[in-house]
Amino acid sequence: MAKSSKLCVIYNMAAKYRAPIFQLMDKEMDIDWHYSNQIGDIKEMDSSLLKKVTKLRRTNIIGSLYWQHGVMSLINQSEYNTFLALGELFSLSTWGLLIKRKLFYKNKKIYLWSHGWYGREGIIKRWMKKIFFGLSNGTFLYGNYARDIAIQQGNNPDKLWVIHNSLDYATHIKLRETLLPSDIYKDYFNNSDPTLVFIGRLTRVKHLDMVIQAVHTLKLKGENYNIVFVGDGEERKNLEKLAVEMNVNVWFYGGCYDDAQTAQLIYDADLCVSPGNVGLTAMHSMVFGTPVLTHSNFANQMPEFEAIQQGITGDFFQEGDIIDLVNSISNWFKNHSNRELVRIECYKEIDSKWTPEYQNKILKHNLKL
Known part of the structure; x- marks a missing residue:
């Protein structure tokens, strides 16, 4: 050229x-x-x-x-x-x-x-x-x-x-082409419940305590979910303590610098939940086919929230509203039983722009x- x-x-x-x-x-x-x-x-x-x-x-x-x-x-x-x-x-x-x-x-x-x-x-x-x-x-x-x-x-x-x-799209695509569903979560949690994932630094501004609280509330309603936090940070100990208090299934995977491992963890999850601003996490999640749920106050969001097509590649809840988060998680799984169709829509969004x-x-x- x-x-x-x-x-x-x-x-x-x-x-x-x-x-x-x-x-x-x-x-x-x-x-x-x-x-x-x-x-x-x-x-x-x-x-x-x-x-x-x-x-x-x-x-x-x-x-x-x-x-x-x-x-x-x-x-x-x-x-x-x-x-x-x-x-x-x-x-x-x-x-x-x-x-x-x-x-x-x-x-x-x-x-x-x-x-x-x-x-x-x-x-x-x-x-x-x-x-x-x-x-x-x-x-x-x-x-x-x-x-x-x-x-x-x-x-x-x-x-x-x-x-x-x-992000590193070329590397992610190569990894994506090798991915197949695995039993990593079924083996770890000893159940087949849907798995919520968050990947990134475990910091206060991400409001990850809301994920644990929401899953606890859903459990009381008879809906069971697993949580996986891929990353580390200053909030980890507080989150670990809260998970025990709330009696919910949480895997604190820790920081992961192996792209293949991270790709598999995201691919096998069912929904990425980021109660604070979502940023690059949205792109990282969707490129491996996992939809994203985050808050709808766009003035407090990072630009990557635009990758979320409501009801297609993810959804939004009212910022800081734990009840709305609970309802949004529950409604997502009620309305999206076809995991592969959601995966394809996530791929299309990232691949296009x-x-x-x-x-x-x-x-x-x-x-x-």
Whole structure:
């Protein structure tokens, strides 16, 4: 494939889960990458997987505000006419880059890649976002929900493109092709009851105690379910104690770094339940055919909730409402007796628009490189 003009990508860091899309972009476009080192406990991808990487020094200023050194001078370089930057409102260096382009380099283009709008912004933040994203030549957003909010607030719809998100799709598909139903849960729990799964960090913000409480309530009503938590975290001990108190079947599988094992655990489960925000868990679950139940307050969700087609690839319950969660779990199993049909619908959703290939297509079409 013939390559056109060079693209300068500016990011906060290269998270490991972004490796597949970054590598695909690097393969099909002529890119110079500029980003900082690992932030917090987010795993970083191997920079040697990309052809040309420049590491930027990052300075935290106050609160969430930060500056990436060297960003402002990139606009001066003649080899760069097109930029793609992470659209973080708190990146003062990105603000500087956008303003400098607007004043002195109007022939160059800067595009942003961002969560964008959540729907819970106050007046000041809405005003700031309208200015920030308005300074760019266009913004790639993770979801239609954010795009709709942006349009409602007066932002130009012709400069907003939905790119969704992705994980290591190629690896997941290879694993998926090898999967067959197993007796892993039947053997562990010594029953054939439906199994609810959660995969991810066991943290307070995920409200996983609600899953245990809901299953306890369902048990009192004569409906029995197993729970599997794949992951570890600071809430594990509290959850273990609660599971004993509630007398429900919970398997604390722990952290799992074997993709084949994780794939089998998800595949054999019947429903992924994420009472807090769902994020990448939705994609990880659906790519192996397991539907997702999470809360319906989209202003407090991550963009991946859009992979859930209500009643088809999952469902929603009222945020924080344990009774509604109980009813939603019960109703899902009453109305979805055909597990294989649900599995196929989950596959279709992820395969259609939650892949690196889909993201790369949207990027190339709108960047016009």
